[in-house]
Amino acid sequence: MKLTLFPRIRITHGPTPLEFMPRLTEALGGPNLYIKRDDCTGLATGGNKTRKLEFLMADALAQQADTIITQGATQSNHARQTVAIAAKLGLHCEILLEDRTGSKVEAYRQSGNVFLDYLYGANVSERPAGTDMAAAMNEVADTLRAKGRKPYIIPGGGSNPIGALGYVVCALELIDQFNNQGLNVDSVVHATGSAGTQAGLLAGFEGTRSQIPVLGIGVRGPKDAQGTSVFYLGGKTAALREVSGSVKRESVVANCDYVGGGYGVPTPGMVEAVTMLARLEGILLDPVYSGKGMAGLIDLCRKGHFSKGQNVVFIHTGGAVALYGYTDAFKDLQPV
């Protein structure tokens, strides 16, 4: 594996910490629970898109782009991190936000990530739910090209083989940390959406033959669709000449039992998980991804899916800024 052959800009504050969660571990009475702090990647309050953007933005610069176009849901963490790095590199940024939840709550529509998109200087426009967002981005690109600009399109979530390389890097970073800390890891768990994170991790673990199982907790589509999209993207990432490996369908594990009412729609499990992590570990999860991912991990621990003494690492993929768009979901909080 020779990742130096890909253009990359280094923006991640890394390696991000790998920490033990003693109080959560004790509260659940199951496996030893660790957390990989990819909420601390440094860019624009952090998150997993930063690692992907190291490769995507380097590619955009190599193609002499002057404008970045990307898309996401209203409270997209990917959009926020993309706008921030575009600002740092002096590029224009066009953000297309799909109204996937239909929420009319003012905080959801204007606070959290949306506020930061504007603050970092993006040109933000909305599209109704169900819009073909890839086609919508192409339209914007055509309009810009007609004006003499050089747009570069980043797919939703930064999930293509170039973006997934960011999580090949994370897999290598994790293996290094596990070896240095003498930690024998039985499972890596994280929230999976547009699939780039899980695809990159699988390609990275596969490429180093470390055989660490990865469990993706889905936050949107049904299990088969989620597994298939991770599998295809993982295969394409691993097949890059410089990565050279393969991802087997059976190593792609997605559990989509914790999506609830749909993408971005709060669930009681998410509210419990976000509250537990805040109160037991002082860690802020997010309502759309890491909160549901952690809700899945908590439930699986309670059901005895992992045994006592096993070591499980949850990757915190960031997104806590979106909490400000979701304060309504937490209105029944009581003091401890």
Ligand SMILES: *Cc1c(COP(=O)(O)O)cnc(C)c1O
């Ligand atoms: C985008 C995102 C994810 C999901 O990562 P994918 O690579 O899209 O599967 C998880 N957590 C947070 C906070 C995210 O913003």
